[in-house]
Amino acid sequence: MRITTIGFDADDTLWHNETIFRLTQDRLREMMSVYASHEATNAKLAEVEGRNLRLYGYGVKGFTLSMIETAMELTNHAPPGRLIADILAAGREMLSHPVEPLPGVEKTLFELTDDYRLVLITKGDLLHQEQKLAASGLGELFSGVEIVSEKDAGTYKRAFERHGTGAHEAVMVGNSVRSDILPALEAGAWGAHIPYHITWAHEVAEAPADHPKFVELATISDLPAWVRGLS
Numbered sequence: 001m002r003i004t005t006i007g008f009d010a011d012d013t014l015w016h017n018e019t020i021f022r023l024t025q026d027r028l029r030e031m032m033s034v035y036a037s038h039e040a041t042n043a044k045l046a047e048v049e050g051r052n053l054r055l056y057g058y059g060v061k062g063f064t065l066s067m068i069e070t071a072m073e074l075t076n077h078a079p080p081g082r083l084i085a086d087i088l089a090a091g092r093e094m095l096s097h098p099v100e101p102l103p104g105v106e107k108t109l110f111e112l113t114d115d116y117r118l119v120l121i122t123k124g125d126l127l128h129q130e131q132k133l134a135a136s137g138l139g140e141l142f143s144g145v146e147i148v149s150e151k152d153a154g155t156y157k158r159a160f161e162r163h164g165t166g167a168h169e170a171v172m173v174g175n176s177v178r179s180d181i182l183p184a185l186e187a188g189a190w191g192a193h194i195p196y197h198i199t200w201a202h203e204v205a206e207a208p209a210d211h212p213k214f215v216e217l218a219t220i221s222d223l224p225a226w227v228r229g230l231s
Contacts, residue, residue, distance in 0.1 A: 003230050005164030006112060006223075007156070007184070008142075009174030010122035010129060012196040013220070015136055016100045021063065022198060024090050028067050031086055036074045045070045046201060053202065057149050059125035064091030095128060099135040104221035109141045111224045119144040119163045121172070123151060123179065151179040156187035171227055173220070178205035185213055190230065194220050 011017030025045065029038045036044070048066045056062030067087045071079045112118060120142045122129055129147045133139045144163035148155050160170040167188040174180025174193065181191035182205060190213045208214050217223060 001230060002169055003116065003171055003190070003227055005117045005119060005160055005170040006227065007119045007121045007159065007170060007172040007189070008109075009172075009176065009180045010120055010132065011124065012102075012175045012198075013173060013180070013194060014101060014105050014120075014138065015132065016102065018196065018198045018200055020094055020097050021200070024063075024067075024094055027090050028070070028087065031083060032071060032074055035071075041070065041074065044074055048073070050202070057125070058123045059128055060091060060094045061125055061128070064088065064094075067091070099132050101136055101138065102220065104219055106138065108220045108223055109138060112227070113141045116227070117143045117164050119146065119159060121146045121148065121151070121156070121159050123148055151183050153183045153186040156184045156189055160187070160189060171230075173223060175199070176203040176205075177207050178203045181214065182208065185211055189213070191215070192217055192223060192226065194218075194223075 008014060025042070028045065029041045032041045045066060048069050049063070052062060052066050052069070056065055064087065067090070068084060071083055071087060075083070109118060118141055120133065124147065126147050133145065144159070146155075146159045156172060157167050160167040164170055167184070171190040171192055172180055172184035175196040176199070177193055181193050185191045185208060191211070193207060193214070193216045195216070207216060215226060217226060
């Protein structure tokens with residue numbers, strides 16, 4: 001057995017992301033407090049996001065549109081202009097938020113890059129993800145970058161064939177069992193789950209604890225030793 005390629009998710013695997021979304025959702029609840037309870041705002045936003053994913057995809061821009069739509073529905077389609085302006089301002093702040101690599105990320109990538117092909121495989125808005133990768137200072141460590149609208153087994157098969165020697169000689173690393181692990185295992189790759197302390201509701205799935213190619217690691221710093229142990 002040999003491993004030639006390691007795929008990495010970006011958001012909440014290499015840098016903070018969901019925390020920023022949660023803070024903005026807190027702001028939305030406060031903005032909407034004169035129109036609806038916090039619970040009602042949370043429920044309506046979750047409903048709107050769920051039906052909009054197939055239209056807007058993942059990322060800050062789609063989230064901002066969903067916040068605006070939430071405000072419209074909770075104000076009987078008569079939101080004051082100031083409310084819409086505040087939501088748009090919150091979305092812009094998300095787009096310009098500093099990129100903060102998670103602890104151990106840079107050291108781990110440097111440790112692996114000489115022996116393996118590192119590939120970034122992430123969902124989200126193309127422009128914003130490119131900007132975050134550039135701001136992170138990690139871009140030069142990756143031999144390939146795939147920014148996709150959805151992650152399924154075909155996504156991983158194509159990415160690992162394009163940038164490596166196929167999924168059977170690859171590991172996918174990420175915080176989302178639903179997007180990063182299950183479809184990668186289906187494609188034939190190994191899956192290394194590194195939990196983040198917050199998980200978006202749409203990414204929740206049960207970990208395949210009994211799968212022979214699955215592992216859960218406490219931190220990304222544990223990854224190099226585990227990958228080398230596979231060989």
